[in-house]
Every structure is written in structure tokens, then in C-alpha cells.
Amino acid sequence: MDANKPATECAAEPHRSSLEEQLASESISGHDHTSDGSPPTAPEVLSENPAGNGPLEQGEDMVAGEAPYSVLPHAEKAFVIVVGSFAALISPLSSSIYLPSLDSLARDMDVSVSLINLTITTYLIFQGLGPSFVGSFSDGHGRRPAYIIAFVLYLGANIGLALQNSYPALMVLRCLQSAGSSGTIALGSAVVADLTTRAERGKYIGYSSMGISLGPALGPIIGGLLNHFLGWRSIFWFLVILSGVCFIVVLIVLPETCRAVVGNGSVLPPLWNRPLWTLVAPKSRFREDGKSQESQDLTTIQKPKRRPNPISSLLILAQKEAGLILLYGGLLFSGYMAVLSTLSTQLSSRFGFNSIQIGLCYLPIGLGSISSRWTVGTLLDWNFRREARLQGMPIHKNRQQDIGNFNIERARLVIALPMIYLGALSILAYGWVMQYRTSLAGPIVMLYFMGLTTSGSFNTLNTLVVDVNHQSAATAVAASNLCRCLMGAGTTAFVGPLIDAIGIGWTGTIVAAVWALFSPMLWLVYIRGLSWRKTKAAQKQQRLETPAEDGQSRSDLEQGSREEKPQSGQV
Secondary structure (H helix, E strand, C coil): CCCCCCCCCCCCCHHHHHHHHHHHCCCECCECCCCCCCCCCHHHHCCECCCCCCECCCCECCCCCCCCCCCCCHHHHHHHHHHHHHHCCHHHHHHHCCHHHHHHHHHHHCCCHHHHHHHHHHHHHHHHHHHHHHHHHHHHHCHHHHHHHHHHHHHHHHHHHHHCCCHHHHHHHHHHHHHHHHHHHHHHHHHHHHHCCHHHHHHHHHHHCHHHHHHHHHHHHHHHHHHHHHCCHHHHHHHHHHHHHHHHHHHHHCCCCCHHHHCCCCCCCCHHHCCHHHHCCCCCCECCCCCECCCCCCCCCCCCCCCCCCCHHHHHHHCHHHHHHHHHHHHHHHHHHHHHHHHHHHHHHHHCCCHHHHHHHCHHHHHHHHHHHHHHHHHHHHHHHHHHHHCCCCCCECCCCCCCCCCHHHHHHHHHHHHHHHHHHHHHHHHHHHHCCCCCHHHHHHHHHHHHHHHHHHHHHHHHHHHHCHHHHHHHHHHHHHHHHHHHHHHHHHHHHHHHHHCHHHHHHHHHHHHHHCCHHHHHHHHHHHHHHHHHHHHHHHHHHCCCCCCCCHHHHHHHHHHHCCCCCCC
16 A cells, blocks of 8 residues: 555445445556555545535546545535636736826826836736745645735735825835735645646636636726726825725635645645634634545645745746746747737737727737637646547546556647647738728637637646646746746837837747747647656655665655655646
8 A cells, every 4th residue: 555645444334345346456546445455435435525415527536545536526626626716807807907198198298108017017027926935835834825925015015005105105005015915826626626626627717717817808908997087196096995805805805725625635734724604603614723625534634835935937838848838828928918018008009099998908818718618628638638548547527546557648738739720820910000001890709819819828827837836836836927027027118119120010020930949849748748757756866775885774765756656646
């Protein structure tokens, strides 16, 4: 028996004994029972939801001797993910709601539009840096404390922005606003990784991305209306009210999901780390010793391997496979921001639109982004099942399966690559229809398809990065944010002068060419990713088998490995 596997308790009852003996003699889904020959426990025999909420949903199964990846039922998972998604709304909303007010801010601050555009650049820089701290902290100490820190910082920054009267204050407070809001994106993705397995993750993309999608869609419209009727200060007061409501909801209902704190959801977190409603509700899911009544001892807490370290995001970037994926994701985001950051100016100069009309023109790209959540999510789950059949890997829902011999890169990138090429064609067409001043329908249609394909590509690449860095999900998303936001910040700094110099048509052509010319980075991951992971795993195993030095015993090394290595079937 694997030394890592927790002992199971035999809960057999007399009238179930024959059924349990039959199951004990068989190998269920390729997994052996315990070496002492004990029969499976009651949760293994009965096809019940491990959270004690009735039958399992269709396609969800139990594996002998193993805890479910999450004890939460589907409805509760979806609810928690939606709450995290709407908490993440504040980051893209804060970025996009600001865009229709650029001209008004430039006039009131008595500075040029180029200087106001620098506040977008600095916002993106801190949007990349912030999650590196928040993500590393949350992977070891929990999602709720990280949410609290992020919201407090964000609320303070927005109050300051609504009251300030100078350009330097605007610049500094926008940086703080970005640092506070950006952590919520990494936390939202981490909550999804805490609760869902790779085989079902696509199903939850629609829930997890609702807030992130609504931000670009609604932000410019809301910002345009507020700026037109109430002035630009009302934008920041609106964000104070919205984030205050989200903060209260998080405090009251969002449970702790970090697996270093609550395992698969059956371990009771510390009193200070619980949602407020649980302080007055009965602890029906937990035993007094902190374990679930239903899952018994079938849960594992994945302890953090180190103290919070913001440099851990850079370590993920240094990995061969993840580095290539994240660098290409940064190129995608740079082209995306080249359009978003200049759309307001282009619409104003070419069509003479006011802030309300400009805000409405951002709607197609947001709708395209929303559409991608369901189309891409469905495709990801379908292709994962297809690849699993082709590669001979059985799928167990609510079990995080070992992908050591599974080509997850092929399962994800076969969806991402076609979308990337379609996105390149969309941005190419957008540039030239804007260049030749066609009717408004041309740019609007191209913006929709660009939002659909580019957002779908982002989601798929981020999903792959989390797949191969599942034990540090928030840190992996923070690394993605760091790479794409820093590259996007550089793009926003020079794309305006570039358009003035060569025109928006040739600028769109350059962006599309860069996306196409650097796409072999992803083809390399598609071809070599699995072999890279196997080599890395072999090297790690070799280090463990090497005699310890400096008085450290081999058993200590193996114990350290067990803290990093998940149980069989629970990656």
C-alpha cells in the first residue's frame, strides 16, 4: 500500500457484507484496495455524493480507497466559483470603466492624453506585480485572508481617487487600485483549481469567467454614462460602492477553499478563516476533530512547501514549458491591449463619438469574451474526454487524476491554436476597416470576433498552466498575470505613437504577424511538453534516491517528497 494513502475505516454493516466482499475482490477503475484486504468503506459501496447530498450527478463516480477531490456538491461548487468570479470583476472593470473618461481627465488635470495613457501603463504594471504577492500568500495561508487584504487596499485606493485633484496623485492611486484589484483574478482562478479536476474544469469556465467577461463588456458603458452625466469622479465612487458590496458578500458567504488549509473541503479551518454565516450555523459537514462526517479519513491537506514568496511566480516563468506558454500569452494580451487602449481615441477621432457612444462600442468585444466562456469550456471538456479515450486513460469525475503519462498539452492546445490564428485574422481585419473608415459595422463585427477568439485563447493557455502547476494554482495565475500585464504595459506605451506614424492598418498587421510568427512556441509545447514533464519528474525522483547529505536522512527526503507529491489519483 502506498505510504501516502490514509488508512480507511471499515464501516460495513451486516446486511451490506456480501456486497462489500464482492467489491473488495475486484479492482475498481484500475485502483487496488488496501493491502490488508479490508473491504471498501461505505462511501465506496454506495453511489452517494461524498458531501452527503444524495446521488452523484451523472458522470461522477467513486474510486475505492480515495477521497473525492472536493466534498462540495456541484451546486455549491458553482455558487462558490460564481462568488469568486464576481469578486474578480473589479479588476477588468476598473481598467475598462476608466477608458471613456480619458479625454475628460486630460482636460481637468491640464495634461496631455499621452500622459493620461501612462496611467493605463502603470495600472498594467501593478496588475502584473500584485498577484505575485497575493497568489503566493494565498497558496499557503488561504484564499479568504488574501481576499480581505486585496479588498481593503482596493477600497482605500478608490476613495482616494474620487477625492484627488492632481496628476501625480492619480498616477500613484491608480497603481494602488491595480495592486488591490488584480489579486482577485488570481484568487478566482485558484478557487476553481481548488474545487475542480482537470476533467471537469471546462464545465466551470462559464461560471468562473462571468465576472472577468462582464468587466470589459459593461465597464466602458457604465464609465461613459457616469462620465457624461456626473463627471469622472463618479466612476470611482461607483467602484467604491460595488467593491464594498462584493467585499461584504465575500466576508459573509465565501468559504475557505485552499487545499493547504481545508484539504478537500472536509477540514474545519480556523475560526478567523471561516465565512461569517458559519459562525451561527451548525457545523453539519464537520466532525469535532475537524474532519468530514461523510469523507471520514479520506482527505489530504496539501501543506505549503514554503513561506509566501513573490519570487515564486518568476520560478514558474523559468520553467521550460510554462515559460513558453506564458510568454506567448503575454504577446496575445499585448495585441489585445493595443486595441483596447486606443479604441476610445480612434472612435473619437474617426467618428466624432461622445463618451456614451464610445462606451457602447466596447460592448461587442465584451460580448465576444462572454461567448468564449461557454464555447471554449465545452470544447475543452469534450477534447479532454476524447484525448483520454485515445490515450487509454479512464476518467473519474471528482478525482484529480495523474497526468504523468497523459498528454495534457495536446488536449488543451488543439483548442487554443486554431483560435489564435482566427484571432490574428480578426485583428488584421479590424486594423484595415478602421484605416479605410468603413461604416461602423465593420469594426464592431471584428471587435466581437477578436473578443471571442482572443479570450478563448487566454482561457485555454491559463488552464494549461494551472494543469501543470496544480499545487500552486494562484501562483501560476499570478505568473501569467505578471507576464501578460508587463508586456501589455509596454505595448500601451508605444502603440499610440506607432499608429500615428504608420496608421492603424499596418499596426494591426504587425500585431497579427507577431502572433503568427511566434506561434511555433506553442507548437513546441504541443510536441515536447509531455517529454519535458517526464524528464523533470525523473530528475526529481533521482534526487530523492540520492543519499542525503548534511545529516538529513533519506526518509526525511522522502517525507518532503510526500508533502509535494499527491496521492494516487489525487494530483
